[in-house]
Amino acid sequence: MSGSMEPTINTTDVVITKEQSQDFEKGDIIAFQNSKAVTVHRIVDISKEDEVTLYQTKGDNNNTADFKKVKQSEVKGKVVYKIPGIGKAILFINSHIVIFVSIIALIIIIILVRRLI
Numbered sequence: 507m508s509g510s511m512e513p514t515i516n517t518t519d520v521v522i523t524k525e526q527s528q529d530f531e532k533g534d535i536i537a538f539q540n541s542k543a544v545t546v547h548r549i550v551d552i553s554k555e556d557e558v559t560l561y562q563t564k565g566d567n568n569n570t571a572d573f574k575k576v577k578q579s580e581v582k583g584k585v586v587y588k589i590p591g592i593g594k595a596i597l598f599i600n601s602h603i604v605i606f607v608s609i610i611a612l613i614i615i616i617i618l619v620r621r622l623i
Contacts, residue, residue, distance in 0.1 A: 508565075509567055510547065510565025510566070510567050510568050511535070511546055511547065511548075511565050511566050511567060512566070512567045513566075513567075514535070514548075514566045515535070515546060515566075515585075515588055516590065516591075517593065518590075518591050518592070518593035518594045518597070519588045519589060519590050519591065519592070519593055520588065520589045520592045520593050520596070521535075521537070521546055521585045521587070521588045521589075522585070522586055522587040522588070522589070523536075523537045523582060523583030523584060523585050523586065524583050524584050524586045525582070525583045526581075526583055526584050527578075528559075528578065530549055530552070530561065530581070530584065531549070531552075532549055532550065532551065532552060533548065533549065534548070534549050534584050534585075535547070535548050535549075535584070535585040536548075536549060536561065536563070536576070536581050536582075536583065536584055536585065537581070537582040537583055537584075537585060538561075538563070538576045538580045538581045538582060539580045539582060540574075540576075540580075544582060545563075545572075546585060547563035547564055547565050547572060548563060548564055548565070548566060549561045549562070549563055550562050550563065550564045550571055551571075553575070558577060558578065559577070559578045560575040560576065560577060560578075561575060561576040561578075561581070562575050562576075563575075563576055
């Protein structure tokens with residue numbers, strides 16, 4: 507996660523999206539497939555080319571619009587809600603997974619040893 511949508515969406519926020527196949531509007535924040543990652547940016551323009559709807563997107567914190575326009579088929583959904591700060595806990599657990607698993611294993615071992623004594 508980058509800071510491209512700050513201050514609207516911070517890097518530690520988690521967003522909830524709603525699947526929607528059409529009827530996006532200028533100003534909507536969408537999640538879309540971008541190579542191997544999912545990107546969350548705002549629609550700044552809508553156009554059609556060869557009967558295909560294309561969305562020009564831009565991160566709120568970026569100076570310019572995204573280079574590649576987003577096809578309707580690449581859109582995963584519209585952002586409908588954000589949970590501020592919960593990403594901190596997820597990042598902490600992911601970055602400290604070995605420690606976290608070790609602590610859980612140690613607790614289980616202590617409980618088992620106490621039962622045997």
